Amino acid sequence: MEHKLMISAESLLLLQDDEKEFRINWKRVATTSLYGFGFVGPVGHFWYIGLDRLIRVQMSLRPKSLRFVATKVLVDGLVFGPVDLLFFFTWMGLSAGKSVRQVKEDVKRDFIPAFILEGGVCPAVQVVNFRFVPLRYQLLYVNFFCLLDCSFLSWLEQQEDASWKKWTIPLLKSEDQETEC
Numbered sequence: 227m228e229h230k231l232m233i234s235a236e237s238l239l240l241l242q243d244d245e246k247e248f249r250i251n252w253k254r255v256a257t258t259s260l261y262g263f264g265f266v267g268p269v270g271h272f273w274y275i276g277l278d279r280l281i282r283v284q285m286s287l288r289p290k291s292l293r294f295v296a297t298k299v300l301v302d303g304l305v306f307g308p309v310d311l312l313f314f315f316t317w318m319g320l321s322a323g324k325s326v327r328q329v330k331e332d333v334k335r336d337f338i339p340a341f342i343l344e345g346g347v348c349p350a351v352q353v354v355n356f357r358f359v360p361l362r363y364q365l366l367y368v369n370f371f372c373l374l375d376c377s378f379l380s381w382l383e384q385q386e387d388a389s390w391k392k393w394t395i396p397l398l399k400s401e402d403q404e405t406e407c
Contacts, residue, residue, distance in 0.1 A: 257317070258318075258376045261318070271365055299356060302352055303349060307344065308341060311337055312337070315336055315337065316329055318380070336383055
């Protein structure tokens with residue numbers, strides 16, 4: 227079995243056991259870049275403007291206050307986070323030539339571990355973003371972390387059925403059993 231380690235942003239470099247050398251996976255670079263340009267950039271632009279307006283105007287929270295920042299982090303993590311993960315894994319799977327059934331299996335396998343692991347990092351990034359970065363630069367700030375995030379998600383996706391992911395299987399089975407009833 228081939229082991230891969232993503233070293234750089236956008237899953238550029240791979241270390242393979244059989245070759246013991248680094249090489250750039252240009253197809254993966256293009257695929258993750260297209261995802262960033264086609265989804266994260268445009269959707270993120272409108273998301274941050276809309277999220278700020280919702281929290282500031284609709285909820286009447288004072289910008290940069292603790293409640294304002296906490297609410298934005300919570301809404302961003304619970305609404306945009308799962309959508310971004312779903313679209314990322316779907317895009318990466320379909321662009322790799324996988325069938326819709328295979329993509330569903332990959333999402334089922336990778337979504338919960340990614341959501342939980344990202345839930346430990348993204349809130350800290352977003353606290354800094356929403357508290358200290360002006361609104362017009364928030365997407366730019368986050369895009370830097372998106373490079374790291376795409377590397378992480380690509381690495382996670384490449385792990386396929388790694389043993390450390392297996393702890394989520396009971397969660398998935400209980401959800402499947404509930405939907406069958």
